[in-house]
Amino acid sequence: MTDDRARHATRGRPVANQPDRPAGRVPPSNLDAEASLLGAAMISPDALEVLATRTEPGDFYKPGHGHVAAVLRHAFEQGQAVDSVTVGEELTRRGLLESVGGPAFVAGLMATAPATSNAARYATIVHDLATLRRLLAAGAEISELGYGSRADDAHDVILRAQALLGGVASQNGSRSYSSLDVADVAALLDGDLTTEEPDFLRRNDGRALLYGGKMHVLQAEPSSGKSWLALLAALEVLAMGGAVVYLDYEDTSVGILGRLLALGADPAAVRHRFRYIQPSGPFGPTERVELSRLCKTLNPDLIVIDGVAEALVRDGYAEDRAAEVVAWVEALPRWLARTGAAVLMLDHVVKNREEQGRWARGSGAKLGAVDGSAYLVKVVVPFSRTRAGRLRLVIAKDRPGGVGAIGDTAAIVDIEPKADGTRVLMRLTRDTGEVSANDTWKPTVLMRRCADELAKAPDGLSATALKSLVHSDKPKLVTEAISRLIVERYVVEARAGRSKVLRLIRPYADGGDPGPTEPPRDDPALFDPDHPTDNVVRGPWPEGEEEF
Numbered sequence: 001m002t003d004d005r006a007r008h009a010t011r012g013r014p015v016a017n018q019p020d021r022p023a024g025r026v027p028p029s030n031l032d033a034e035a036s037l038l039g040a041a042m043i044s045p046d047a048l049e050v051l052a053t054r055t056e057p058g059d060f061y062k063p064g065h066g067h068v069a070a071v072l073r074h075a076f077e078q079g080q081a082v083d084s085v086t087v088g089e090e091l092t093r094r095g096l097l098e099s100v101g102g103p104a105f106v107a108g109l110m111a112t113a114p115a116t117s118n119a120a121r122y123a124t125i126v127h128d129l130a131t132l133r134r135l136l137a138a139g140a141e142i143s144e145l146g147y148g149s150r151a152d153d154a155h156d157v158i159l160r161a162q163a164l165l166g167g168v169a170s171q172n173g174s175r176s177y178s179s180l181d182v183a184d185v186a187a188l189l190d191g192d193l194t195t196e197e198p199d200f201l202r203r204n205d206g207r208a209l210l211y212g213g214k215m216h217v218l219q220a221e222p223s224s225g226k227s228w229l230a231l232l233a234a235l236e237v238l239a240m241g242g243a244v245v246y247l248d249y250e251d252t253s254v255g256i257l258g259r260l261l262a263l264g265a266d267p268a269a270v271r272h273r274f275r276y277i278q279p280s281g282p283f284g285p286t287e288r289v290e291l292s293r294l295c296k297t298l299n300p301d302l303i304v305i306d307g308v309a310e311a312l313v314r315d316g317y318a319e320d321r322a323a324e325v326v327a328w329v330e331a332l333p334r335w336l337a338r339t340g341a342a343v344l345m346l347d348h349v350v351k352n353r354e355e356q357g358r359w360a361r362g363s364g365a366k367l368g369a370v371d372g373s374a375y376l377v378k379v380v381v382p383f384s385r386t387r388a389g390r391l392r393l394v395i396a397k398d399r400p401g402g403v404g405a406i407g408d409t410a411a412i413v414d415i416e417p418k419a420d421g422t423r424v425l426m427r428l429t430r431d432t433g434e435v436s437a438n439d440t441w442k443p444t445v446l447m448r449r450c451a452d453e454l455a456k457a458p459d460g461l462s463a464t465a466l467k468s469l470v471h472s473d474k475p476k477l478v479t480e481a482i483s484r485l486i487v488e489r490y491v492v493e494a495r496a497g498r499s500k501v502l503r504l505i506r507p508y509a510d511g512g513d514p515g516p517t518e519p520p521r522d523d524p525a526l527f528d529p530d531h532p533t534d535n536v537v538r539g540p541w542p543e544g545e546e547e548f
Helices: 003-008 031-043 045-054 063-077 084-093 102-111 116-147 151-170 185-190 226-239 253-262 267-273 285-298 308-314 322-331 333-337 444-455 463-469 475-487
Strands: 200-202 208-210 215-220 244-248 274-277 302-306 342-348 373-381 389-398 409-418 423-429 491-496 499-504
Touching: 031 045, 031 063, 031 102, 031 116, 045 063, 045 116, 063 084, 063 102, 084 102, 116 151, 200 226, 208 373, 215 226, 215 333, 215 389, 226 244, 226 253, 226 267, 226 302, 226 342, 226 423, 244 253, 244 285, 253 267, 253 274, 267 274, 274 285, 285 333, 302 333, 308 322, 308 342, 322 333, 333 342, 373 409, 444 463, 444 475, 444 491, 444 499, 463 475, 463 499, 475 491
Parallel strands: 215 342, 215 373, 244 274, 244 302, 302 342
Antiparallel strands: 200 208, 373 389, 389 409, 409 423, 491 499
């Protein structure tokens, strides 16, 4: 480090040979970052481009550094190569070489540059500190405006203050401090605009329900299996070699880890790639720093927030106030989703089933904030430690559109204890309609009408178009008819551009006796011992766990 840099390396120390600087506190600056960026720019063309495109000569606190930056920027714009000799020559031509410190100073910048690969970081430091200095100057001018104005000048003073602050923002160049995220439309058009596909919590046909980098909700009545579904998603992520963070506001570490092991998780994977967190207070700045550090280290693929209502209360928000819900979502779930992880929130619905809608208990802003998918967890058959059961996941929202339409069943979840309650099996399958595919009843009349319409459309029809052509006073039975045709391999789903269409692949045969004229009221037996066990997970049950 040169003597000059040693004197001025630390932010906050007095700057020598600058009588124009006011006495007292020194404005924010980092002379080391300035010198490192200049030196890197004289060594690396990439670093030179960073300096020229991300900073202005006026961003440099030390005047000599600003003069060197101006020479380097001019050289970049002219397409000229630079080094200490060419920079010194240009400074001499401008009559500035001796004022900046002479040839030795310029050569020292190049000789002591720490790392050219860190040029972008140096540029950010230089630019942001310059912004703070501009903000201080604007604040001082605003203060003077306030002291030197009369009461009837208040409106004009406010407008002038806004203009001054706007001027600070306008000098940021390529770096913006605005909350407006202006998309690069040209880059988007040149890229991939296909429908986003979900990544985690897969059915046995390969279709997943959760999107990476987005927020999701499982909402249901208490003890409906939400946590088990979240842990099933965690199990899948761990099995793929990914990592999981579980923020738990409702259960205990023993309960959650016990259930995860019960689902068959590898203890070694849980030990190294699963983090359980039980917040004991509000989520404040200290907690944010700690969680940010954990996410950077672990790089989780899935983050679960178990207990939205409890998290809101803990942070001082009311779940029935839209503004407070939005504030909480921005502070925690959306912030976590920006890490690239799929964020899965577990929430409760109102107790009165007649009042239950698409969103969870409280403000509808809960559902509005979701940019991934939201599912209602419906208990079809109650389950316990010794009793098999079934859940239905109904789509309440699918923003990207990769799973299905609102009201569709995203998956059927079959749950079966094994070995006297010491084992558990969970299976996600696609919906085959209102009744099981093993039932003898099927809507053969509607199946025939669907097949006839598809036969007229060799290029296929979307499910929506097909339903509009097959008129029925029971739309759900049309859905059942389509599902039956797919299950029995008369119809397949195929891609058509960005959409999916249904195509008839063989003539429909009624298959003899259509069975009962009405669908059965009771669900059939839940588990067929001969059913294929794709996507099945097993494991020991946690002790003392009477219900899921």
